Amino acid sequence: MTLTQIRTQSKEPEHPPRKPTGATGMRLIVPLQGVVQGRGGLILGSLIPCALFYFFHLYLKRHRSANPSSNPPSPSASSPNLADIPRTASRSNLSSRGSFGPGRASISTRAMSIAKPNDSPYYIGLDKVSGNPYDRTSNPDGIIQLGLSENRLCLDLIEKWMAKNLRDSIVGTDGDDLNINGITTYQPFDGLMELKVAMANFMSRVVGKVVSFDASQMVLTAGATPAVEILSFCLADHGNAFLVPTPYYPGFDRDMRWRTGVELVPVHCRSTDNFILSVTALEQAYNHARKRGLKVRGLLISNPSNPVGNLLPRERLFDILNFAQEKNIHIISDEIFAGSVYGEDEFVSMAQILEEEDFDKNRVHIIYGLSKDLSLPGFRVGAIYSYNENVLTAAKRLTRFSSISAPSQRLLASMLSDASFIEEYIETNKKRIGNIYGLFVEGFRRLGIRCMESSAGLYCWADMGKLIPSYSEKGELDLWDKLLNIAKINVTPGSACHCIEPGWFRCCFTTLTEDDIPIVIERIRKVAETCKSPG
């Protein structure tokens, strides 16, 4: 009995696991080949069947956190990024070929995995949209972007502020807030104090003023992306692991793992629990990691959650803190959507719990940023908020690699300090998100597609399970492909988020206007008709 036979058998197990790519399979096969080729008669008799059974068992249980799909969608969807680099000086055609020919200096192993074309639907979809983006007037047949959680609903408010406050020159007289005097030179890499103070106040307002944040516990970074990576570097060594509840933001696979060598162990959440983390699942995942020989250094939660959009209830936060204490691990709480809570439920920040209750603060680190709540991803502003002096010291030193440009810091410090503007912005933002959410979800409901209960975020988590040809990852990707290439809508399939139940899709609606919604619904409806399974 060979391993290849086992692999085909494992296609339809009871709980559809992630289908690992061939690479993982190889890692199991190679050591086994040594066994199979026989180093002694003893092996043939008993060890091989035991070893094969063990690996088969491990295979089924293994939940991948690397590129999920071994069935890449139709070739038309994949666009190797290398294609758009015109060849000028370089002679060799390097497209998707892999390593160089003889005599060419190779790049590192780390880089090789990053260099090959992205096969995750998350990135493929984003690429496709940029090639043919929808525009109501100039490109009505283009692809509508529902795969990027970007908030365009309140840009008009920010535009107005800019127009009013940006002086004609940024080299103005003294006393002019926005001039560049004094900020062209080297600044503290972890951010100007004026911006830290402004961010601390903003964060406080965002969580409804129930917590006050201390600017001295903050480290600013060029976006939340490096903030997550820096924490990963500080809290874990190469080969260690973080537990992450699924479904999770696909970018974590890159931010937490790429250069750090850290592994992500999924903690599977289910629709029956509204995809809210359970302690049982946490314990299971932790033990599973232990069995794999992985040292768990922390738990990464996103609250409000991406991609589901729900909030962790207070009691669950207590459970998480207790769990972390018991296992002596860290907690990273990514609260980047804290200001995008439009529903009735109460958002409780980790900071609030720590202020109210007596838990060990040293293990908690919060991530924040202005890309979602203030709609300014282009300005690159992220923050690490920690209670741990050592982590703050180490993180500060690492910000030299990811500092925010000084003029942008000054501009944003000024904007965030404008209390009445911020007040108006936060309230209006919530209202507008809530409004679009309502219309969007209603449109889906009329199509027979239900969305998970959510009260935050820039997206909804839609159950299209009834529309997929087979209840599997492949079925889900088939639908995703249809939606992308026929309906010309880019949404993010649950498998890209490591969701254990097929058929769920994240649909971001904050790039749409009210008028766009019927168009989106109509396009989906046409595809949905063709998908209705018989009987």
Place this chain on the structure above:
Amino acid sequence: MAIEIEQPTVGLSKVAVSETHGEDSPYFAGWKAYDEDPYDESENPSGVIQMGLAENQVSFDLLEEYLEKHSEASTWGKGAPGFREHALFQDYHGLKSFRQAIASFMEQIRGGRAKFDPDRVVLTAGATAANELLTFILADPGDALLVPTPYYPGFDRDLRWRTGVKIVPIHCDSSNNFQVTPQALEAAYKDAEVMNIKVRGVLITNPSNPLGATIQRSVLEEILDFVTRKNIHLVSDEIYSGSAFSSSEFVSIAEILEARGYKDSERVHIVYSLSKDLGLPGFRVGTIYSYNDKVVTTARRMSSFTLISSQTQHLLASMLSDQEFTKNYIKINRERLRKRYEMIIEGLRNAGIECLKGNAGLFCWMNLSPLLKTQTREGELTLWKSIIRDLKLNISPGSSCHCSEPGWFRVCFANMRSKR
């Protein structure tokens, strides 16, 4: 009754607790001394004078003047059109206009002797990030880069800390003005081999920090031949290219490649930044220019961790595309730096102190070995401490730059705006 059990404190990673950040070295200790007691003409005339920070303030007035006159660069106009796109723009390709501006600026600095393709420009938040990124891409943990000594102390941190990559020094000495020789290259390569370390590339700084001198064409040719023979990469950090006192004295590796018809150029990568030439370190603008498609793609993706604010890109794009402005700026900046350099050299010579013949950069490489009690590293550090303490001058000791000969110091002269 509950029994209190002492919980072990939750641990941090090796990276977090490692000393590779280098902040305890004399190079940074001097900065701390300055931070605690900084010189100010009026407020603190007896404070420590900072001559250990390679910052360029000599031409700030030119920038100020430009920005005053061209306000459209710093705003999005009344009613803020174009703002939306920038607010949302987080594409790691960077603004095309900005990449074009950087490419054209780099061409101008080299007097048009090399061409740069905007699509090979990868943007990073500063050259620090660019160097680290390249190291991640070109080498695996445990591999090494060969770097000529003396070198910028920050490399110990930028190239090694998170990457796990090692630096193996290429020893240079004063007998030939610290130039890299083929023998030194081979010796360094052999050193690595003996330690069972795989060499992935050579990293040079041209013009050199801390020497303040450009690398000669013949030496560049030799280095290029060496890396080709060994089939490894070459990173040329040309961050001071616009600070060469005369344009003709600086030869970029790009020129050598062009002369060779770009044969075998995929192993070459150039790092640049606006922190030194334009005196804008606070803006965090760096770039990797690579002749290797795969490196460009990978670097671009990895730059997600270190993107430049779109506002800054927009602001600088128009400024750097203004060829009249840049031509004038580059010329005047070079002139002013040269004057400052000559002033310092003259002053030092009168005090009986010799410096290495320099022709670029924001500093000079001073020889204080006659003043050392013992021709050792300890002797050098003793002298350095007394310079900080008694003369209230922060200068950088050669040992922090891994110089094999004691007694050399780097003195920065461009980080003050007014005359002193």
